[in-house]
Amino acid sequence: MASARPQLSLDELRQLKWLLGGLLAVQAIWTVLYLELDTWTLLIPATVAVAAAIVWPRIPSLIPAALHTLAFPIILVVFLGDLWLNGQLLPAMIRLDVLLIVYRCMSYRARRDDLQLIVLGLFLIVVAGVVTVSLVFALQILAFTGCALAFLFIITLVDAAEAKHPAPRTPLFTWGGAAETPGWIERADWGRLVLRLRAAADWRLLALGAFLFGGVVVVSGLLFLAIPRFDLGGSFFLERYLTRQARVGFSESIRFGEVTDIISDNSRALSVEITDDDGEPAVEGVPAVPYFRMVVLDEYRDGTFSMSPRLRNQVNRARRNTFVLQGTERERGDPLVFWTFYFEPGISRFLPIPGSYIGLRFQGMQNVSDPVDLQLVALENEPVSMVAYQLRNVSVSLRVEDNPLGRRRPDLRPPPPPGGRPPLNEEAYLRLPGLGDSDHAALERAITELTGGLTLEEAGRLDPMDFAGRVGQWLADRHTYSLQSALPTGPGDPVVRWIGGTSPGHCELFAGALVVLARKAGFHARAIAGFRGGTWNAFTGNLTVRNDNAHAWCEIWDRDEAWVRVDPTPGTTDEAATGTVLARNYDNSWAARLDSLRILWYRRVVNFNENTQRDVVRSVRDAARESGERMRALLDGLEARIKAWVSQPWTTRRTAGVATGAAALALAFWAWRVWGDKLRWGGGRGSSRRADPVRAEAGRWLSRFATLSAAGTLPPEGALGELTRLRYAAPGSWPKPERVFREARELWRLLRRSR
């Protein structure tokens, strides 16, 4: 019996293999895109070359054989040159990988080369996934797996076929002429191949492929959950081979306009989940528009705010390898609330911190510093992949303690002197280096104006918050908020020029103006850069902060123990400062759905560790126990009902009812035994052989007896003959099916017992 559906010839299988190999290569090459290694110059030509080789498979034969022979040495030289020029191993290896993939697509591949192509592609995808921890990796690895499995399947079929008709091997080293063109390339016709594929495709085959792919996904998911996890304390090993500059830049030094540049970028910066101990959203008491501090800038010179060397030393001195940090908040028995941050790469090595906290925990070991008086957390290098960390019981407040350890023991802290207590490193927060006399005079005039005619000394005696409020109001009266600000031209400091004018400004200018004016009046002040606000995801309840939420504000010393946040930018209501409760800005767009998927990816997959695994096991165990208890309760209830029913008085009427029911059941059983087969086999002798239940049942019995025959027990010929007749013969010649099946059943039991 021959298969009716056409099958692909060996040539067609080879062509399909070529096509799949090319697709696999393109898929792998494009992972470089989200690695952000500035490889456009390589990516586009590589894609074009591979695509051309797919469409015109004759191209490799046009390349001189000598070039084929020299290809690998040339690629190696390019790699070494790249490494020497750029000095970065991982990017050089990625570029080497891309070149090798392109070369594999530009030559006719043997089995070994096909496997090499898969390994090279897998390397690219895994490295990209490890480096970026992106959700795209999940999609890409699934697509790559599907394509690679189909590719390997075709390779297996081609190998089996080539065992009959081996393809002629091309010599390894050939110098003259062009490479030999295989016959299947000569006969390649993609349009025809598509038609042939369509003709040969079978729903069973497609279903098998889908089942196989689904099986791979499900089994790998189960394996992912089941593979035992334990922390060896290792750090992310690829980091040391890849360095990356901040794309948008929150660094130790920020020039005017840089934060505005960040604002023009709409990409996601971080996602924050605020949950209780059970993982449920717990956003009560959390401001709708929170502030996330990242960088403290205490030095100002010529339009640039930066960290002073002393502050940098302070940050660097506190560095250590750990995955747990102790915060400045104390345990007060409050319910646990966790702020889980997923901080995207390419933004800063300073982590966004919304307030003081009890503890901070990273997903893995990190080289990190956390000078407690600055309330900063800084990694050693800018992360190349998403960083996940969790804060426990965050206290969102306007104030940042300068000496948080002193607050723990207030009895040890002496009372402030009459003029107030200066902050640590006080002189750094008062300095205005680089300002000329005209700048100082302009500032003095501005202070007099905004304080209603007070001198500098008088203004310096004002309450810091009062002064800051007056400055904010004065600036808002003179300047409007705009991202498109233009500093007035002229000599002197740019901020002082802007203060003196009326041109619109952005957050940096407002914050810078406040810092400069406050310092001129004798108030300790500093600039802060970070994020403000974000959108709340309507599906998951998490907060998504984008780069356009980047913001700059300032902190002013309260003359006692804390720095107080002051945001002079017009239109930015600080809930903590004003006591206003803003409505949350919920996002229910498709972007929010995608973002919730990303959060799921981060939470369930990227952050999966031994604790989560333990939780999963515990929840499975709890679920099993609960369902067992539910089942037991059900059975107990049933048993109790039966007992109650039995223990009721057995009246005549009840006894008769039960007896009647039992008799009816017995009668039904007997009727089924007698007529059941007849009812079952009597009708339905349709024309279709497969659909006929008699034939199907006879087939089942024959299969059963065949297993007995194989085991050495031979059923009588007569019984098999009648079954065979029912199975294959015309219905007119059939014996009574019910009798044959009854006898077969009895015979089956007999033979089973005799064995």
Add this chain to the structure above:
Amino acid sequence: MNFEIEETRNPSSHAGEKTKRRWWRFRWSDILWGLVYPRGGPRITATPSGAVLIALAFGIGLAAYNASNNILFITLSLLLACLILSGMMSTVNFRGVGWRVLLAPPLRAGHDALVTLELTNRKRLLPSYGLWFDLVAIPPLLAGLPAVRASDRPRKRLFLRERLGPGTSVRLDWVFRPERRGLQRFELEGVGSLFPFGFLRKSIASALRREIIVWPAPVEYRWQGAASARPQPSGQRYPRAGAGSDLLALRRFAPGDSHRMIHWKASARQQQLLVRQFSAESQQVFALWVRTPAEVWTRPEQFELLVGFAASLAEDLFRAGRLRTLSLNGGRARPVGRVRDLEAFLDELAVVQPVPEADLGTVSSDNSGDGISSTRNLLSFVPDGPRGVAALIDGKRAATA
């Protein structure tokens, strides 16, 4: 007629493998050795690509644990899932596939024969792919001739290239040339597959084996027997169709038969045309007697020549209608009337071995009433020099090989 042997791959039944369950004594060494070299069931080995995959999984696993990186754990899980699914799909691929070997006798030494493997996929839904079948032909053991080494045995790997759809069959052929007469054994050494991804080579042992008789190879000989043979009395009848005058049998009319040969009375009775067949008559018929005393046939090559010579002579004489009886060693002389008689004799010749003189008797006729002595025109064989063989008619040289 086809000889066929069938085997179906189904985990619930292993045809041909009758195993007697015995109490098994637990030993750790058996367990450990069994892990290294599994005895029963399918044998799974990694192909080069499978080895690469395993090495890759090992490396990625190490990196995943070292870095506690879930992306690497995902990759590791995918690789392991591919391996597991590969094993499962391979099992499904074998399931429900039945195979049988079809042989079409007669097989003759030195002549091509067709060995056919018929595959049937009894699965309802799923096709099977990429199976291979390792067939080996084990040449017969002949006295005095060296046994063929296992490595030199003819082998053939038959590949299933096409898709074997559910409920369909396909035939794979092997053109095989047996080198020796005797009981040729065919064994299906194993069935294997790289399906689906070529990571694992799964092979299962097969119990499929079959012995088939290979007739001796025909040999060239020179016939000189006409002068030495004694003519037979005229009118001697033989129980086969010929041009004699005695009625042998009736058969159905066939186009080309003469109308004069129609037996009208019998045709009327049977309601169909029947024609008469007459028995054959011959002037020179022979009784062929092959004796294989070990004391006489001391050289194996010469003995093989004897067997081939006797077989060739018997066939030629039968074809010429001049063969009356056949006998081998002390066996009775059997009259030769039909092809089946000759085939039975060739079957015996295929497996004959030198036997001690004392075990041999004299030829005897089971039909002493025919008026002809059983030893009349008796063709017997003797060594002719160190290598040759001579056929004698009543003691006189008639043919040489």
